[in-house]
Amino acid sequence: MIGLDADRLKSLTLCISAAGLIAGLALHFAGHPGVADRVWFVGVVPALLMLIVDIVRSIGRGEIGLDVVAALSMTAALIFDETLAAAVVAVMYSGGTFLESYAEGRASREMQALLSHVPRTAIRHRNGGLEEVPLEEIAPGDRLLIRQGDVVPVDGTIASEAAFLDTAALTGESLPARLSSGDQVMSGSTNAGEAFDLTATRVAAESTYAGIVRLVEEAQRSKAPMSRLADRWSLGFLLVTLAIATGAWWFTGDPVRAVAVLVVATPCPLILAVPVALVAGMSRAAHFGVLVKGAKPLETMAGVRTLILDKTGTLTDGRPQIVSVATYGGMSGEEILLFAAALDQASKHPVAQALVAAAQADGAVLPLPAEVEEIPGEGLVGRVDGHRVVVGGYAFVSRQAGHPAGRHSDLDAGSVLVAVAIDGTMAGHLVMSDPLRAGAVEMIERLRHNGIARILLATGDRKEVADRVTRGLGLDAVHAGLSPNGKVSLVDGERKHGLVMMVGDGVNDAPALAAADVGVAMGARGAAASAEAADAILLVDEIGHLGAGIEIARGARRIAMQSVTAGIGLSVLGMIAAALGFLTPVQGAVLQEVIDVAVILNALRALRIRPASTSEREAREDRSAAERCAGHS
Template structure:
């Protein structure tokens, strides 16, 4: 039975229970007590029948829950002529399940909105005309028209001078972002500006949005381990309830007291608070760009004691950036960058594209190069505005101008790009993959959240890893690791408690799968790591990891608070009923209030705000995706 059909059934049962109770009360006040009893019986019957069917289904799955107490209380009340109490219990039970369904529906709202946004067709350019085609027909290289208000159907690059995209459905960032020509656009974004052209880089089934939808569907189908734990607890509570009810009837000789005890215990907050709080936590995390694949990883995140981080693309940005421009011939730094970036427009090398992006960010004009000769992996030669320009590795440029570059020693992990103009060395562009600005604050926040050990595991050289992590206060650094060595590290760290692994590359996928909770940097990471991970960060910011852990811990705490408070109040009510201080009707009303209270308390998980982030509307979702994705070595 799907969610919509289940919701309709619960709504119908609530309506019948409410109608039966209301009509019976009117008949009772009119003096027709016998007729009122019949109406109450009729109102209870469908609820009890539906409950018995659900109990049988649960028993076939090997699950025993506190729905049995609800069935016992209604059956006992009808048997001993307490039809009004049975009607109140029926209304209580159907109202509680309806409220639970409503709460879960509200918590799933963001996920349903995401699923409902899936586009089915796209507008493609073809021989000077436009055609509407199904998404499956789009192949990489197709040029698509994205009209104002359209959902970007596939991943691609902007083919117009500029585009204005709303990425809030994916990242939680409230402000639209402006992307220039050549920038990457994620499927699922909304065109918030004028129409633009997009060059498809992936098929629809392989695009970001399709992958996110698949992960969301997995999350919706999951069942929390804590819910199963609640079922195990329910066996003990069921035994206590039945024992207390039988004892009350045995020692007092009054079966009505047993009915009152059963009524107060129905239904237990265990089966209401836990799923509501955890599903609310999943929804809240999604608002911050943290897609958790189900309640199991959410609970796992709440118990993490050891964190293992990859370096490139995780602690660092994963894209080369210009950190310094050195002039060797008295040429202005802006001129060196202008000429180098203009020539590098002809190259697809990640470092070349990073240089072009840096020049565009500074607003430098980039004329079209001519007479281009590229030596793959070495450098580019060409003419810019009548000047001969060479850009590439130090040895490549030095060999063509006939002299040494006199390059200064580089820090570990840096890349030197030499530039020569008209046969003379002009200077160097010093590039590096810097530490993410939010990394240090995020690690400190995780310490406060109870993460005891933080390690780095990287396949890079030790000197590079040490330079990048200097001052971070890590508990350990493991460099030069192969994928299987990363897995071994994860398994070794299990002795210190639950382990979380964070990575973004294909080589991280095995370790992500081996960890108690694997987290993938999904904004620019490899598809393999996202598939292997339990959690995907949709925003290219590592600090959202801290937000996700905070939401997970607080959601679990809220669930436990609701359970403890609800069970405690129920036990007190059962004792009062056993001693005759509560009638069945009064007990039913009391338990109704308890159930409503614990569900409303569980919904507090929808308002969790991590201390480091003011909220999706004001938080920083990170820079727009870039077409730079590597480093030149």
Template sequence: MSVLFHDRLNLALLGLSLFGLIGGLFLLLTGQPDFAKIVWTTGVLPVLAALCLEIVRSLIKGEVGLDVVAALSMSAALLFGETLAAAVVALMYSGGTFLESFAQGRARREMSDLLARVPRTATRHCNGALDEVPLDDIVAGDLLLIRQGDVAPVDGTVDSPSALLDQSALTGESMPVRLAKGQDVMSGSTNAGEAFDLRATRRAADSTYAGIVRLVEAAQESKAPMARLADRYSLVFLIVTVVLATAAWWLTGDPIRAVAVLVVATPCPLILAVPVALVAGLSRAAHYGVLIKGAKPLEALARINTLILDKTGTLTDGRPQIVSIDTRGGMSEDEVLYFAAALDQASKHPIAQAIIAAAHARGSTLPVPQNLVETPGEGVTGTVDGLKVVVGGTGFVGAQTGVAEAQSSIVEAGSVVVAVAVDGQLVGHLVMADALRRGTAGLLAGLRRLRVRRILLATGDRRAVAEAVTKGLDLDAVRSELTPDQKVLLVLTERKNGPVMMVGDGVNDAPALAAADIGVAMGARGAAASAEAADVVLLVDHLNRLLPGIEIAQRSRRIAIESVVAGIGLSIVGMFAAAFGYLTPVQGALLQEVIDVAVILNALRALRIVPGQLDGQEE
């Protein structure tokens, strides 16, 4: 049964039951009680028939749900002539089902917006002209024109001087982001500025947005452990309800008391509040750039005790950055960077690209180098502004210039030193490293506030590198030189302390992500394998998004439990009141109507969760 048909059926049943109840009351007030009973019965029967069909389907699957109580109460009310009570129960049940359907539809809307935004074609530069081509025809290296208002169809890099992009649908960032030439663009971002050129780096099927769409579709099909728990113990609740109703009838000889007990017990708020709150939580998490693959991971995320972090690309940025510049011979840092970046324009090496990006960030305008010669993996020589420049490893620069002091003593664990010589003289060193993500210390403090008791680093890097990167961080342990299977073993070992969450971004992290209670992948630049194996994907390359994700999960689960406890408690009180004759069937039906609407509305509060852990978020 499609979601659309199910929603329409719920709306139709609600309309029939509402029309039947109001029509019967009108006939009763106009002195036609017999016709009123007929109209009430007419409004109840379609709801009862649909309910019985749903029960049969559940029984075929081997499930016994709490809907049986609703069917029993309506049937008993009709059997003993309490047609008004039956009509109220029918309205109550169809209304509750409609509210649940409405809440889930609203919660799906933000996720479905992602699907609706998928572009079908792209504008590609071809031999000096522009062609409109299907997405499947785009390959890495193609140059695409992204007009104002267009959605980036594939992952790529900015090939124009700059681009202004709205990433709110992916990351929750309300302000557009200005990207410079060469910076990465996620598919699904909207061009909020002038038209720009995008150099494709992936095919559409392999791009960020295509992966997100697949994950969204999986997220919409889940059922939470708490919901399954309700199904598992529904038989117990059903037996208790029937025993209490039977006892009230047998002890008093009044079947109406049994009807009243059944009416008050219909339906249990457990089957309404839990899915509404958790599905709403999925929607809110997606709004903040945290895609949770279902209600089961959402609930598990709320109970995490131990966090294991990968290093490269997770705790660190995963790309080389300049952490310091050592100058010689009176040349300034900006001048050393200027000559290095100008020459490195001839190289595609990641370190060269990082040097160029750093120079652009400082506002340097780089000239075109001349007489270029690149030795792969070693360095580059050439002419910049008429001066001979050598950039590369210290050994390479020393061999090219004969300067023995090109060998640097500033090498630290995990760093790479790039030497720069101008006209045969060493002018400085650029110290490159995979730097710790900005705000990491604040992130760890935030995780502690969210009751994550143990935080560990797991990396394949050498011990010295791992310790240098994590120095001063609030970590419980650092595990280095780990193979993928050793990471899995670490996850399994830590389970003795409670539920474990693993965060990673590489293919080597995928097994550990799958083994953890909750696997979290860095989705912006992470490997497809890690995203597929993970339960949660961070749609933006900010590890701090863990904080709102965990907080939303915790608050959604707490809202669901609050709704269940309050609803069940009130229902049980009402059932005993009905058993002792203090509530008639109609009064019991009205009471349960109020209880069910209240718990659903309370569960809908999850749609308005605003995480308090957004302070200090990376921009």
């Protein structure tokens, strides 16, 4: 069997065991019991040998698993000529290991889909034409053509008017999304509409998709901590099994009763139900946009009591947005934005770029500016369509226009006022702010409902800005002006209340993410350092997905514990029944393996966990659709 991979070996062992059991039964009922015993014996040997190899490897790692009981039961059954019972145990054991492989394969199917969609080349605009190049040659700023059906190869922004993207492989969203010019696109999305142009913002190796693939590979190599906990239980369970089997033999003088006890105690797939439940939970969380790096973070996430949120880019969107436009003359707000954005095309300032993106999102065609002069920290002066335009702070623009600066004391903390003057006249101003992410309020309420006792904000921003952003959220505390070390100290101090989760997106959050019991990074636009330090990644910039991830983690842990408790409890009851003579070895083998298969199937329920938040959202969408239909009728 050398050269066979593990899955094929398990399949082959199951086939041999099952064929031996069926052939032996046929021979037995045909009147050849002696030949049947030999066939059953031959069918058991491969499964027993594979089991012994696994046990030796476990002992070499310093682990004693419950598979020892399975080996003892098969060996004892063969010694005492209970070959049919041994054959049943062999089939159920090999069937259990095969079921484990199937379960893990199904649980990781959505993650494997990420790997299967990895693009190798991209179509790049170059010198008025198109060329196909390897991903390694793509650099930030390159303009790429994404054809219909293509997988987006690198992170970037929409350079065409619009695009229609399917993000199901990344986020689980069933419907494609329409994105506009300037919108961010994650690598790994599929173009579900017409061809569009994409401006690369990261090289392939640093893009979201490549990072997700690396995290998937790391997650698949992880071992569930609860399986190690069950391994620690295994020594006690083994001693109990041997005590009951020895007692049955001692008091009755019948070794067959001891064999029956050992057979009933065979917990071959039982211990596999725990990692199956947690791996299934990881897969389910990924389906809802939360990529957990391993089973240990998933289990820890289920017990979190304190949540610490970063502000910029986490609780807020992280990009300035226009919240109001004021006009002083006859121009409309759209015209003021057009002139301001056209001039701001010449600046790399985040506020300037936000204005450009806002204008383009409204469908504006921006003329090219000329004679542009940028005064650092003040603003820009230039010409747009023959008009002299000044854009910048209110005081700077007022001076350029020859008007008194005035005051705007009603401006909220953390907001930015961008004034605009055209041809020497103050035309108006735009107020920009970094708003809360959509769904933040609902997420806070849902997390509290699900058992998060403390929710705090940790930010390096000013106190007045933090207070304004969090007004009405009902947080337990707001910590502002924190350095990276200050965030770490906050995480350490909150441990007295229970397990701590930290959510952030910037490089300055990475130390706190690493220090927390569970660190969660905003993956779509977050810094690479935060993603590396975190235990879990939100694949989309929607904080509401965090609540779904926690619900799934708790559900998976609950299902895993159900499997352990029910499986071991029923096994002990079965052993007692066998010791009292109510079960023969064959009956005990069938009963125990039915229990084992049942608990693994129970573990697979983690693949169907549906967060309450998702159900509520779908219900709202159904109601809205019904109302629209009623309105049309």
